Amino acid sequence: MLESIASISRRRSLAALVALGAVFGAGSALAQVRIDIAGVGGSRIPVAIVDFRDESKSPQPIAAIIRADLERSGQFRSVDAPADLSEISSPVYADWKARQADALAAGTVNKLADGRLDIRFKLWDVVKGAEVVGQAQAVHPDDARLAAHRIADVIYEKLTGEKGVFATRMAYVTKAGRRYSLVIADADGEGAKPALNSPEPIISPAWAPNGRELAYVSFESGKATVRVQDVQTGQRRVLADYKGTNSAPAWSPDGSKLALSLSREGGTQLFVMNRDGSNVRRLTRSNAIDTEPCYSPDGSQIYFVSDRGGGPQIYRMPADGGPADRVTFNGNYNISPAISPDGKTMAYIARIGGAFRLSVMDLATGQAQQISDASDDESPSFSPNSKLIVYASRAGGKEVLMTTTLDGKIKTPLLVTLVEVREPTWGSFAAQ
Known part of the structure; x- marks a missing residue:
């Protein structure tokens, strides 16, 4: 039964249902670390990123950021360039x-009279012996890191034919002492800024498709309520404050609705409501605990976790409700489904021999693969181009946010910290 996970405080919405009062460990301040690629990524494009001329005029190391972005994607390997x-x-x-080197990029940084930075770069195809693209952008010095991410996105798209995700944002939750924070950061984990600080738990953050809002569960009123916050203005509104628990919000792909888990009618079941909280409708009618909903990219289906078969497994049903089909069959404990934006892959957490490990499933074939050998993974979330997964884990006694390629061959720690860090969620392309 789902109640058996009460002692596992880091499990996402399931823990919210059965361990609302769990005590989380304290820690010290956040500590960033250098990107470190682990594993063998197969065939990767060799690319040289030359240090930009007069890069010292920028508060951020432009070329180094670009190199790290490209390496983290799993599609590139850096070729050393003379200093x-x-x-x-x-x-x-x-x-x-x-x-x-198959490709080469270099650029310049100049300071304009108004204080902005003029950042220019060119990309060449070394194999063909031709210039691929040249661009310039004038940015405030505070946006130098974003400018570097945008350059990495251009290089990624020109060389792979697919859109890059380096200029997108993530959100995650930290706990330091008795203080919780909802944090927004760049896709590389840097530039972190708190969107909300609270003495009470914050769980289950979920980006709206418009990239401007976050839904999450707050305990600030003494119980679990679902709230929505505008990340630009900080304006918040209560979306669900019904009797019992209100948890696990998930946006529909068009942003018009949210699915969530409510116990207002006795038992924890799935409901759906309009984005303004109106027209609340019940989706499931089981004797089990149904939670952690997430939509398929086309909005036609909802994946969710239920213990209706005796233990927590992942199921799928029509988005408007109806019969549910079981999706996971390996093992007796599978939770936290996330569906890739291209609809091809499901990431989830499987309990394997007492360890909680990130796994992926090919939704066309049902073939599942464990892609982590850690013991305490949680909360997978896909990049908007479906090529990477971010998740929380523990390594060496420290909390860590990781990204991984779908085959698990290239993993990169984004954030290593002694405070608790959990529940990362990767924003859409609009979250920039």
């Missing part, structure tokens, strides 16, 4: 071929 090559107008392609 004295800080400006290239017409590269000698033979030299870069000798360095085994």
